[in-house]
Amino acid sequence: MGKYIATRLLSLIPVLFGVSxxxxxxVRLIPGSALEMYMGTQVEATxxxxxxLQRIFGExxxxxxxxxxxxxxxxxxxxxxxxxxxxxxxxxxxxxxxLSLELTVIALFLALLIGIPQGILSSLRKNPVSDVxxxxxxxxxxxxxxxxxxxxxxxxxxNTQGWIPMGNYIKFTDDPLRNLRMMLLPSLSIGIGLSxxxxxYTRNSMLEVLQMDYIRTxxxxxxxxxxxxxxxxxxxxxxxxxxxxxxxxxxxxxxxIVIEEVFALPxxxxxxxxxxxxxxxxxxxxxxxxxxTLFVLVNLLTDxxxxxxxxxxxxxxxxRHS
Amino acid sequence: MSxxxxxxxxxxxTQFSTDRGLVKAVDGIxxxxxxxxxxxxxxxxxxxxxxxNLSILRLVQSPPGNIAAGKVLFQxxxxxxxxxxxxxxxxxxxxxxxxQDPLTSLNPVLKVSMQIAEAIxxxxxxxxxxxxxKAVEMxxxxxxxDAERRxxxxxxxxxxxxxxxxxxxxxxxxxxxxxxxxxxxxxxDVTIQAQILELIKSLSAKDKTAVILITHDLGVxxxxxxxxxxxxxxxxxERAPVDELFYDPxxxxxxxxxxxxxxxxxxxxxxxxSIPGAPPNLIDxxxxxxxxxxxxxxxxxxxxxxxxxxxxxxxxSRSVRCWLHTKENQNA
Numbered sequence: 001m002g003k004y005i006a007t008r009l010l011s012l013i014p015v016l017f018g019v020s021x022x023x024x025x026x027v028r029l030i031p032g033s034a035l036e037m038y039m040g041t042q043v044e045a046t047x048x049x050x051x052x053l054q055r056i057f058g059e060x061x062x063x064x065x066x067x068x069x070x071x072x073x074x075x076x077x078x079x080x081x082x083x084x085x086x087x088x089x090x091x092x093x094x095x096x097x098x099l100s101l102e103l104t105v106i107a108l109f110l111a112l113l114i115g116i117p118q119g120i121l122s123s124l125r126k127n128p129v130s131d132v133x134x135x136x137x138x139x140x141x142x143x144x145x146x147x148x149x150x151x152x153x154x155x156x157x158x159n160t161q162g163w164i165p166m167g168n169y170i171k172f173t174d175d176p177l178r179n180l181r182m183m184l185l186p187s188l189s190i191g192i193g194l195s196x197x198x199x200x201y202t203r204n205s206m207l208e209v210l211q212m213d214y215i216r217t218x219x220x221x222x223x224x225x226x227x228x229x230x231x232x233x234x235x236x237x238x239x240x241x242x243x244x245x246x247x248x249x250x251x252x253x254x255x256x257i258v259i260e261e262v263f264a265l266p267x268x269x270x271x272x273x274x275x276x277x278x279x280x281x282x283x284x285x286x287x288x289x290x291x292x293t294l295f296v297l298v299n300l301l302t303d304x305x306x307x308x309x310x311x312x313x314x315x316x317x318x319x320r321h322s
Numbered sequence: 323m324s325x326x327x328x329x330x331x332x333x334x335x336t337q338f339s340t341d342r343g344l345v346k347a348v349d350g351i352x353x354x355x356x357x358x359x360x361x362x363x364x365x366x367x368x369x370x371x372x373x374x375n376l377s378i379l380r381l382v383q384s385p386p387g388n389i390a391a392g393k394v395l396f397q398x399x400x401x402x403x404x405x406x407x408x409x410x411x412x413x414x415x416x417x418x419x420x421x422q423d424p425l426t427s428l429n430p431v432l433k434v435s436m437q438i439a440e441a442i443x444x445x446x447x448x449x450x451x452x453x454x455x456k457a458v459e460m461x462x463x464x465x466x467x468d469a470e471r472r473x474x475x476x477x478x479x480x481x482x483x484x485x486x487x488x489x490x491x492x493x494x495x496x497x498x499x500x501x502x503x504x505x506x507x508x509x510x511d512v513t514i515q516a517q518i519l520e521l522i523k524s525l526s527a528k529d530k531t532a533v534i535l536i537t538h539d540l541g542v543x544x545x546x547x548x549x550x551x552x553x554x555x556x557x558x559x560e561r562a563p564v565d566e567l568f569y570d571p572x573x574x575x576x577x578x579x580x581x582x583x584x585x586x587x588x589x590x591x592x593x594x595x596s597i598p599g600a601p602p603n604l605i606d607x608x609x610x611x612x613x614x615x616x617x618x619x620x621x622x623x624x625x626x627x628x629x630x631x632x633x634x635x636x637x638x639s640r641s642v643r644c645w646l647h648t649k650e651n652q653n654a
Contacts, residue, residue: 213426219381221441222413235431310431311476
């Protein structure tokens with residue numbers, strides 16, 4: 001297992017290199033440079049001043065040169081400074097990362113909490129009406145845009161004290177209970193789409209597993225229905241669900257960007273959004289690298305969990321056969 | 323066979339509703355099983371052997387399956403009328419089953435000891451630890467080497483023969499009155515088959531467990547069974563003590579099955595015989611002998627009416643369902 005994890009962590013290097021390349025050139029394709037955004041349309045500057053400003057904003061050299069310089073600094077651990085605030089990029093990101101992670105983790109937790117039991121129930125129910133209702137709910141969950149759902153929630157709960165953060169964000173470490181209450185609606189609006197996906201996967205997987213011979217064996221042993229379903233069916237049916245949940249966790253992190261804006265949460269997503277508005281290249285680049293790293297780590301974690309649940313999967317080639 | 327029967331099946335009918343119509347997989351089956359007896363149920367695939375036995379424990383998937391008529395009397399109690407909970411508590415304790423493919427019949431993500439122990443835990447009310455100890459004991463009994471260490475292994479870590487041994491350990495762990503073995507050796511290597519059958523035979527003899535052995539292999543029947551029921555198209559077409567069936571088969575289908583056993587004595591095209599045609603479609607069977615289209619001795623009456631069951635010997639309850647052997651035709 002250790003060897004496997006080490007190999008996977010090594011694979012981070014080419015991934016991050018590729019990501020750095022793409023993001024560096026992609027952000028510069030957005031019309032309007034950081035300098036133009038800074039100047040606006042009203043400010044006049046002399047040619048000498050413009051040259052000086054271009055130097056400050058890093059627009060005086062060819063992009064390829066800028067990239068190699070940036071990469072060189074990154075390798076030394078220097079993520080640069082924000083073009084707008086002049087502050088070091090990395091500490092800013094790291095201070096906002098916990099909020100986004102918390103949002104993602106709660107969203108994932110809620111998605112599993114809603115999706116898995118719903119999926120199991122709908123696989124057991126033979127009632128066509130409730131099945132159709134379930135499908136509709138699932139489809140709605142999938143197709144409703146997160147930001148719209150989030151806006152509705154803000155509208156509906158704006159008069160209820162403490163449920164909508166609105167600028168007075170409280171850290172988990174300061175007051176866990178109030179923090180969680182504040183995070184519930186934002187997490188829900190991100191997680192509800194995934195809960196629909198998980199519901200569908202759980203349902204289909206359960207329907208498949210319930211046809212298996214070993215379920216018949218379990219019933220033939222006289223086990224109660226509850227045990228047959230939880231111990232024998234769900235443990236097998238959960239495998240594809242783990243894959244899907246793991247795969248989507250990365251996207252939840254992306255969803256956090258929009259939702260943090262709607263609920264005015266000071267997370268990494270919001271930082272990214274404003275960095276994009278202002279073409280604050282160093283900030284955007286660093287955030288994308290952080291997200292890519294998280295993505296790889298989440299996928300690694302998924303594989304590890306998978307191997308723990310399914311004994312047939314061994315991450316190292318050490319399986320014993322008789 | 324003077325002993326009272328432990329299981330009596332009377333007029334069992336099990337149907338499946340499909341898109342194309344109602345399939346009568348089991349169509350009025352009756353038989354008796356006595357304590358310590360081994361009853362063979364023989365037939366081609368699709369003849370209703372497995373469905374009959376799943377019906378006994380009410381394990382037929384419903385829908386589409388449905389037990390439409392009949393009685394299954396276990397020690398006098400009709401299991402088809404009993405509550406789901408009553409039947410559930412009989413499963414694995416009084417009547418247990420072994421299935422064809424041990425790889426798909428064992429849960430891939432649970433340790434084998436756990437899979438054996440959970441029935442013991444349930445039916446004997448033992449705690450987790452004593453149940454596991456009993457499971458390891460069972461694994462030793464059925465001949466799994468190094469049982470203590472292998473107890474925490476998963477099914478995929480065992481060979482096919484060993485997996486089937488685990489299934490047997492599971493089925494016999496609660497000393498059932500009846501063991502239903504549904505083609506227990508079909509998925510195994512020939513070399514392992516004899517071992518597994520021997521194991522079933524010796525363990526069932528020890529506790530006087532009655533065995534229903536479902537198979538399509540007449541060789542297995544000859545070696546294992548006391549009585550044989552031959553099934554065709556959801557019905558028992560012939561019932562006989564094992565020796566009589568082999569030496570004096572009455573039904574043309576039974577004769578055909580016996581002739582289909584490859585023989586090394588013959589050579590040329592006679593060496594491999596098979597019954598011409600295929601089993602009938604079980605949807606909307608006409609009122610006729612279902613074997614008539616394939617039968618070499620078909621008569622006019624065979625296509626006009628279903629043959630009744632003719633008892634040939636009440637002492638051994640030998641019977642046959644064929645127009646050749648009805649009382650009228652015998653006298654004629």
